[in-house]
Amino acid sequence: MDINWSLIAIVAVLVIILVVLTIRKNQREKKKLENLLNNDFKKAEKDRVDADDSANEK
Structure with a gap:
């Protein structure tokens, strides 16, 4: 029985x-x-902005 090397390749x-x-x-x-x-993350939306929440802009 001869092995067909081209078919195997x-x-x-x-x-x-x-x-x-x-x-x-x-x-x-x-x-x-x-x-x-x-x-795919939902950004938090602020409905109202508080003056006290701002980053010390006083």
Whole structure:
């Protein structure tokens, strides 16, 4: 039984390409998620401004 090395090489190259593309996509998604989580906070809105709350501007 003869081993078809060219077929094994083609399959190995395709598997390596698949792994590299999966890792790159995962890194992009991780970066998007990190940016979303870092920028997804609600800023507190003050309805009225108190003169006493200002930073000692007297």
